[in-house]
Structure formats: structure tokens, C-alpha cells
Amino acid sequence: MTDVATTVVDAFAKARRFERADEAHALGLYPYFKAIQHHGRGTVTVDGEEFVLTGSNDYLGLTHDPRIKEAAKAAIDGYGTSCTGSRFLTGTLDLHVTLEHELAQFFKKEKTLVFGAGFLACATSVAALGGRHDIIYFDRENHASLYDGARLSYAKLEKFEHNDAADLEAMLIRDAGKPGGRLVYTEGVFSMSGHIGAVPAVAAVAKKHGARVICDDAHASGVLGPHGEGAHVHFNIENDVDIVVGTFSKSFASIGGYIAGDADIVDFIKHTGRPFIFNAALPAPNAAATLEALRIMRSEPEHREMMWKNVNFMRDNLLTLGFDLMGSDSPIIPVLVRTDDMAIRFWKALWEEKIFTTPSVSPAVPVGMSIIRTSYNAAHTTDQLERTLYAFEKVGRALDVIA
Numbered sequence: 001m002t003d004v005a006t007t008v009v010d011a012f013a014k015a016r017r018f019e020r021a022d023e024a025h026a027l028g029l030y031p032y033f034k035a036i037q038h039h040g041r042g043t044v045t046v047d048g049e050e051f052v053l054t055g056s057n058d059y060l061g062l063t064h065d066p067r068i069k070e071a072a073k074a075a076i077d078g079y080g081t082s083c084t085g086s087r088f089l090t091g092t093l094d095l096h097v098t099l100e101h102e103l104a105q106f107f108k109k110e111k112t113l114v115f116g117a118g119f120l121a122c123a124t125s126v127a128a129l130g131g132r133h134d135i136i137y138f139d140r141e142n143h144a145s146l147y148d149g150a151r152l153s154y155a156k157l158e159k160f161e162h163n164d165a166a167d168l169e170a171m172l173i174r175d176a177g178k179p180g181g182r183l184v185y186t187e188g189v190f191s192m193s194g195h196i197g198a199v200p201a202v203a204a205v206a207k208k209h210g211a212r213v214i215c216d217d218a219h220a221s222g223v224l225g226p227h228g229e230g231a232h233v234h235f236n237i238e239n240d241v242d243i244v245v246g247t248f249s250k251s252f253a254s255i256g257g258y259i260a261g262d263a264d265i266v267d268f269i270k271h272t273g274r275p276f277i278f279n280a281a282l283p284a285p286n287a288a289a290t291l292e293a294l295r296i297m298r299s300e301p302e303h304r305e306m307m308w309k310n311v312n313f314m315r316d317n318l319l320t321l322g323f324d325l326m327g328s329d330s331p332i333i334p335v336l337v338r339t340d341d342m343a344i345r346f347w348k349a350l351w352e353e354k355i356f357t358t359p360s361v362s363p364a365v366p367v368g369m370s371i372i373r374t375s376y377n378a379a380h381t382t383d384q385l386e387r388t389l390y391a392f393e394k395v396g397r398a399l400d401v402i403a
């Protein structure tokens with residue numbers, strides 16, 4: 001008879017063997033989970049010291065806007081701090097309904113559905129729409145929330161080369177005889193490379209082969225389009241992108257997510273999307289903050305203009321210094337340093353210069369493509385940006401990343 005105790009491994013064993021984080025801590029080289037004591041505009045305080053913050057997603061610099069703070073406070077007074085229930089049952093507020101209505105107009109879509117997180121909105125769109133015989137085509141660089149949504153769906157997942165509509169077309173032709181529908185997912189701005197998505201080319205190929213197109217605009221809302229409407233409006237292809245998904249945790253200075261599209265499709269997701277139905281509703285202060293940010297976004301283009309001014313300043317200067325920015329053309333500017341070891345050493349040296357950056361190492365990026373991920377926004381002052389450039393130049397030369 002087999003002894004059960006000798007054949008069954010402890011399911012916790014892999015967790016107990018995980019020592020990478022402890023080792024990095026011991027060497028003083030652990031760059032993550034830094035506890036921020038105070039958020040300024042463009043700066044943060046950590047361990048009592050002020051750092052220039054690069055890498056936040058507050059693109060329009062609205063997280064400290066007094067009107068948005070007031071709207072959040074008033075919503076707490078009116079509705080309390082939590083909805084304590086699903087939108088489906090007791091969690092829908094009139095605030096959600098107003099927000100959905102104004103967002104639909106803004107995105108130029110029939111209907112919008114608001115979620116408790118961008119991750120949930122993105123994942124739910126894939127999980128609900130990916131049916132049993134369907135095939136989903138992802139740009140390789142798509143966000144983890146979309147990948148996890150694909151795991152929740154019944155559809156088959158295929159990946160096409162990043163921003164490569166020709167590769168997508170070859171796959172659609174290859175699969176032409178197979179049953180089921182086709183869903184193509186891309187992004188307006190990719191979160192690691194900072195590339196603006198090849199949405200027009202991808203959408204054109206998809207339409208030609210009868211596929212539906214979904215664009216994750218988490219980093220494009222507020223950033224692309226005349227008022228920040230996103231990639232579909234920026235590229236003037238409103239009808240070729242069937243569904244837009246995204247988040248309120250970046251330009252909208254809040255938290256939460258959305259799906260925008262035709263009314264019948266949004267209604268289908270509303271009644272079948274399990275991560276939406278079995279999740280508590282977006283809290284009132286976050287719904288109110290998002291609504292106020294949306295109204296500011298629509299009426300005050302100066303925030304986006306200031307963001308692009310700062311972004312262009314940083315991109316031009318970092319390129320002049322000789323850094324490889326991987327072709328970024330958005331507020332996300334990755335600085336390629338190649339090895340994981342270099343990314344950690346580079347991050348640490350910048351930290352000592354009081355510049356807060358985030359290294360991205362494998363497996364988050366392919367081996368040999370490690371980066372210091374930075375991003376710039378409307379709240380950064382010229383002085384903060386110049387301090388950042390000075391530090392990058394000093395560290396880049398010291399570590400031989402630039403000549």
C-alpha cells in the first residue's frame with residue numbers, strides 16, 4: 001500500500017522555496033513596494049526624503065485637483081465609503097448611471113458599463129465574449145488582465161507579433177475554415193514599450209476577415225484624441241473599433257474600469273460577465289472622482305497639452321543623451337538597459353539621486369530587454385524633469401549605458 005504522506009507534496013513548498021525577494025532585500029536591491037508617506041505633484045516622500053516620481057500613470061496630473069477631491073468627499077457624505085454589494089443587486093448608484101451615460105457620449109459609443117477595476121473590465125470583456133469555438137487574437141504585448149481574461153474564457157488564444165497587422169492577417173487566413181467567431185485585441189498605448197498601437201492597420205485586417213476588434217485604452221484614455229477620447233477617435237476609426245475597454249486608475253485619477261460599445265453587446269456583458277456580476281460595485285467616491293475628472297478632461301485641454309510638452313521634452317533629451325527608448329511615442333518612456341542585473345543597478349543609482357523609477361526585468365519583459373520604465377505627466381515641473389535628466393546622464397555614463 002502506498003503511503004499517502006510520502007507521495008503527496010506540500011502545496012506550500014514552492015512558496016517556501018521562493019527566496020528571490022528576500023535575497024534582493026538583503027543586498028539592499030529590492031525596488032518594489034516602496035511605502036510612500038506623502039504624494040506631492042510630481043514628487044513623493046519615502047523614508048522622509050523627497051523623490052521625483054517617474055513612472056506614475058497620473059498622465060493629466062489630476063490626482064490632486066481640488067475639484068476632484070471635493071467630488072470624492074461629497075460622494076462619501078452622500079453614499080458612504082462602500083457599496084457593499086454587486087452592481088447586479090444592491091450596488092448600483094445613480095452616480096454609476098450618470099457616469100456610464102457621460103462616458104458613452106465621450107467615447108462615442110452607444111453604451112458603457114462601469115467596473116470596480118480596470119483589470120476586471122478588461123478580463124471580463126474577454127471572458128464574456130470568448131465563446132467555445134471562438135478564436136481570440138492578441139497582440140503579444142497585451143496586458144496581463146487580457147491574458148487572464150482569456151484563461152477564464154472558453155475560446156482559443158493565438159498571439160500575433162507586436163503591432164504587426166500582416167502577421168495577424170496570416171493567422172486569420174490560416175484559420176479561415178475553422179468554426180466560431182474571431183475577436184482581435186490590441187491596445188491604444190502599450191504599457192511597457194510605450195508604443196502607440198497600430199490600431200488602424202490591425203482593425204482594417206480584422207474587418208476584412210470578419211473579426212471583431214477590441215482596444216484596451218487603459219493608457220490611451222486622456223492621452224490620445226482631441227479630448228483624450230482614446231485611440232479610436234485619435235485615428236478617426238470610431239466604427240472600426242467595436243469595443244473600447246480601459247481603466248480609471250490612470251488619466252481619470254481614480255480607480256475602476258469601463259467597457260464601451262454597442263448597447264446590445266454591453267448588455268450581454270452586463271448580464272453574463274461573471275467578474276462583473278460577482279464583484280462589489282465601484283465605490284461612490286471613486287465614481288464621483290472619475291465623473292469630475294471626465295468633465296475636466298472634456299473641457300480643459302491644457303492638462304493634455306502640458307503632458308505632451310513634458311513628454312516631448314524628456315523624450316528629445318533622453319534620445320540626445322544616447323539612450324535607447326525602444327521607439328516609444330507616448331508618455332510611457334522605457335529606457336533600455338538590457339540585462340536584469342543592469343536594470344537593478346541602474347534603478348539603485350537613480351534612487352540614490354532621489355529619482356523614483358521602476359525597473360522591469362524578466363519575465364515581465366523578454367530576457368535581454370530589461371528596462372527602466374519611466375513616464376511623465378502634466379504635473380511635473382521643469383525643475384523636476386531637469387533633475388531627472390541630470391541623474392539619467394550621470395548614472396548612464398557611470399554604468400556605461402551611454403557613452
Ligand SMILES: Cc1ncc(COP(=O)(O)O)c(C=O)c1O
Pocket residue numbers: 117118119120122143145187191216218219246247248249250255256257
Ligand atoms: C493596458 C492595461 N490594461 C488594464 C490595466 C488594469 O487596470 P487597473 O490597474 O486600473 O485595474 C492596466 C493597468 O496597469 C493596463 O496597463
